[in-house]
Amino acid sequence: MTDIVSESLIADQNTSLADRLDQDFESLASQLQHRGHDIEEITKEKLRRSRLLFPVGVRAPVEHDSRVFQDWQNRVMFSRSSKTVPVINKLVRCTPGVSPHFPWDRVDDFSELKEHANQLGLVFDAVNSNTFQDQPGQAHTYKYGSLGNTSKAARDQAVAHNLECIEWGKVLGSKALTVWVGDGSNFPGQQHFIHSLERYLDSAREIYAAIPDDWQMFIEHKMFEPAFYSTIIQDWGTNVLCAMELGPKAKSLVDLGHHAPNVNIEMIVARLIQFRKLAGFHFNDSKYGDDDLDSGSINTYQQFLIFNELVDAEYRNAPDFNPAYMLDQSHNITDPIESLMNSAAEVQRSYIKALLVDRVALDGYQETNDALMAANTLKSAYNTDVSPILAMARKRSGGAIDPIATYRAADYRLQLASNRPAKGGSSSGIV
Ligand code: ZN
Numbered sequence: 001m002t003d004i005v006s007e008s009l010i011a012d013q014n015t016s017l018a019d020r021l022d023q024d025f026e027s028l029a030s031q032l033q034h035r036g037h038d039i040e041e042i043t044k045e046k047l048r049r050s051r052l053l054f055p056v057g058v059r060a061p062v063e064h065d066s067r068v069f070q071d072w073q074n075r076v077m078f079s080r081s082s083k084t085v086p087v088i089n090k091l092v093r094c095t096p097g098v099s100p101h102f103p104w105d106r107v108d109d110f111s112e113l114k115e116h117a118n119q120l121g122l123v124f125d126a127v128n129s130n131t132f133q134d135q136p137g138q139a140h141t142y143k144y145g146s147l148g149n150t151s152k153a154a155r156d157q158a159v160a161h162n163l164e165c166i167e168w169g170k171v172l173g174s175k176a177l178t179v180w181v182g183d184g185s186n187f188p189g190q191q192h193f194i195h196s197l198e199r200y201l202d203s204a205r206e207i208y209a210a211i212p213d214d215w216q217m218f219i220e221h222k223m224f225e226p227a228f229y230s231t232i233i234q235d236w237g238t239n240v241l242c243a244m245e246l247g248p249k250a251k252s253l254v255d256l257g258h259h260a261p262n263v264n265i266e267m268i269v270a271r272l273i274q275f276r277k278l279a280g281f282h283f284n285d286s287k288y289g290d291d292d293l294d295s296g297s298i299n300t301y302q303q304f305l306i307f308n309e310l311v312d313a314e315y316r317n318a319p320d321f322n323p324a325y326m327l328d329q330s331h332n333i334t335d336p337i338e339s340l341m342n343s344a345a346e347v348q349r350s351y352i353k354a355l356l357v358d359r360v361a362l363d364g365y366q367e368t369n370d371a372l373m374a375a376n377t378l379k380s381a382y383n384t385d386v387s388p389i390l391a392m393a394r395k396r397s398g399g400a401i402d403p404i405a406t407y408r409a410a411d412y413r414l415q416l417a418s419n420r421p422a423k424g425g426s427s428s429g430i431v
């Protein structure tokens with residue numbers, strides 16, 4: 001498929017849109033100039049900082065014998081890393097990385113996978129361990145937890161899986177391990193809060209000890225699900241306490257969907273930055289809970305306010321500040337390629353808008369307690385349509401002015417060539 005979305009198709013599609021884009025870009029340039037911003041600097045320099053990783057997380061078929069299963073995993077990983085992700089990056093030019101999920105993305109030969117992916121300009125980072133599901137043939141169940149299980153054997157098994165993830169990640173060139181566990185309880189009294197967290201911490205210390213010096217350990221919290229009364233790392237508070245307990249290589253990962261409704265996530269981000277504990281993000285959007293809706297589909301102002309904190313940290317040169325940007329979404333009814341391209345643009349859109357905040361003015365309004373003008377300063381940046389910057393940055397780096405239209409044009413050609421079977425109703429939710 002990479003050759004179907006060819007350079008010449010992108011150039012063709014761009015030709016018809018280029019004049020209009022030039023005009024829009026010019027007019028935005030003069031608007032921004034009046035406000036003291038150099039559009040060229042934003043387009044050239046700044047966008048480079050908001051590159052995204054895709055968690056690939058390919059869910060396995062339910063029933064399988066292990067040989068067939070391993071073949072299937074090999075096939076999917078190799079085909080995704082040669083087809084899906086490079087196609088997206090070719091069109092949007094800001095998504096060069098993949099964050100694999102084990103054992104879902106396990107292959108027989110990780111060095112072969114790395115070489116294969118690197119040849120296509122793709123990198124791997126932030127490996128994810130999975131101890132929230134029982135895998136076929138595993139000795140001890142995670143029904144009552146993994147790293148915090150009352151059974152030492154189950155805890156050891158979960159630790160061992162994290163250690164193998166680190167080894168596989170080393171081969172792939174990763175620099176971080178993301179640990180999210182589903183441990184928790186469904187009834188008041190079911191678990192001793194303190195004892196279970198002590199068990200979790202003991203296990204986490206063993207994992208931390210195996211984290212290489214140039215790696216980080218990302219801890220991901222989640223308020224509820226699959227445990228519905230209490231979750232062991234339920235919020236950023238417990239998350240950051242554990243990260244502090246473990247040491248400087250441990251940091252807190254913020255998944256936007258993993259908070260109670262209306263929680264002030266931008267403020268959590270500011271706190272984590274202040275204490276040098278912000279690992280990065282799993283971007284998605286939500287209406288009710290952990291909906292994993294597409295980024296920027298519901299609460300775009302919140303996403304902008306989060307980026308406002310991130311740009312503020314850049315502006316102040318905050319120490320130890322290098323967050324990882326990842327998308328973690330479920331695509332239930334859309335083509336995942338289209339959704340991921342859209343979402344990447346939405347994340348970048350928030351970043352660009354946050355760059356437009358007049359920080360000197362905002363600081364002045366904060367010092368003089370001018371609440372209305374402080375809020376208006378943010379709004380004026382948020383209300384600016386920065387689409388021409390995103391499109392121009394894509395075009396200049398060889399991507400598509402309109403990625404969805406170009407992808408659909410390629411898809412149309414693909415169908416004409418009968419190169420692939422007709423679309424079925426089911427596809428994996430996560431690419
Ligand atoms: Zn997540």
Ligand code: ZN
Pocket residue numbers: 255257258290292328
């Ligand atoms: Zn989630």
